[in-house]
Amino acid sequence: VSTSPLPSPAPARRSRNRRGEGDRLRADIVATATELLEATGSPEAVTLRAVARHIGIAAPSIYAHFPDRDAMHEAVRDAGFVDLIDQLDAATAGTPESEPVRSLHLGCRTYLRFAEDRPNLYRFLFGPEVKAGPGTADGQPAGGHDLESGLRAFQILVDGITACADQGRSASTEPWTDATNLWVALHGLALLHDCVPLFPWPERGEQVDQLVRSLGRLQP
Amino acid sequence: VSTSPLPSPAPARRSRNRRGEGDRLRADIVATATELLEATGSPEAVTLRAVARHIGIAAPSIYAHFPDRDAMHEAVRDAGFVDLIDQLDAATAGTPESEPVRSLHLGCRTYLRFAEDRPNLYRFLFGPEVKAGPGTADGQPAGGHDLESGLRAFQILVDGITACADQGRSASTEPWTDATNLWVALHGLALLHDCVPLFPWPERGEQVDQLVRSLGRLQP
């Protein structure tokens, strides 16, 4: 019926895990839920039934690994943050300490490439989870979920600017504040880019570099 | 059952419009749908039935004014953009041409206040609408919806920076590019602020001013 790769259920039925390997299904669930999210862009489409269909299991099987749908979503978010931080770590780990400017640019470009490559996942990671009280229909952004993970990624940015300032390559006197501004700008760029694609955007790499220079107060 | 103001349906039944005033229901639908969106933060919660419940009409009555649910959502978006642009126009219209810097700051602060006051609406305005082909489950950001409206709001920013540059208050040589950077930063600030409220944010007004100065290349 559908020709797109993911939303059509897997044809074959998944073979049952051997004893003691039940946790493999958990990993499959998170991976499939993530793919589904990336393909559809909407968390509401990542239902227990849809995930089960694509894996080739019965829907109730998910309950062995997650208490409910929200827990599954949270697992997707957690795994996504791990991916993001891994990529940032990998990108900045390769650069020598003697080149903090290059390292900072690299980090920011990597951040943006992640958001560019996986826009729907990125939006989900930083999107607001509405948590509604039982029986109530009103929702407030939960906020603070994964604050730890976010702060860890953010610290990379602060360290980058600090390193530049230490070597006289940046005029920043408040790296934390400047890093905040830079993060904010990268976030906005990532989201607006894939939300208003028809806008006459400047060349992307150049725009990132410009933001890094301006907000990181890099010397010309 | 619920104590929150909106999600509990209106108690009384709405009195029928007089003849020739059927369009008043349309306005009520858009207003109620907008309120519902702002209260819940999730477009999925803005269902035909929920809107009808709160107005005090039967759900099928909506079909006299909108062909389907998506059309209702689009009307909410359109009305939201009108609100935003009205506020921006009002804010900048009051400042004299001799003070372009103040005008630019005012415009940006107004933009951000809108996003701060109505975060769920703002996120919806600039959020991606996924349009799925019939029968298919995959979604791509529609993009380009309301590009006109967006460009009109954006032009205010470009004009602001140009005016500053004309009077030697900004070092910008490419107002369009600089306005893009500024818009991106404002957007990111608006979204991150209400999505990660636990982050130790700098004072908001100051942060906006800093972004305007840096990205608008204002002279100290």
Add this chain to the structure above:
DNA sequence: TGTACATCAGTGAACGCGCGTTCACTGATGTAC
């Protein structure tokens, strides 16, 4: 002034759907003796 009638602004019941979740179950896999 009276009255038949068109139309406007809706209503109420019903449909089929996919969803989250529950429940009792099943059958292969490994283990104790």
Add this chain to the structure above:
DNA sequence: TGTACATCAGTGAACGCGCGTTCACTGATGTAC
């Protein structure tokens, strides 16, 4: 080596729900004559 049995990794049917949408309808409001 054989076998009873516990447990692991799930299954299949069913529930109640809210949803978008359809359909035939209704009753007040205004209008033509």
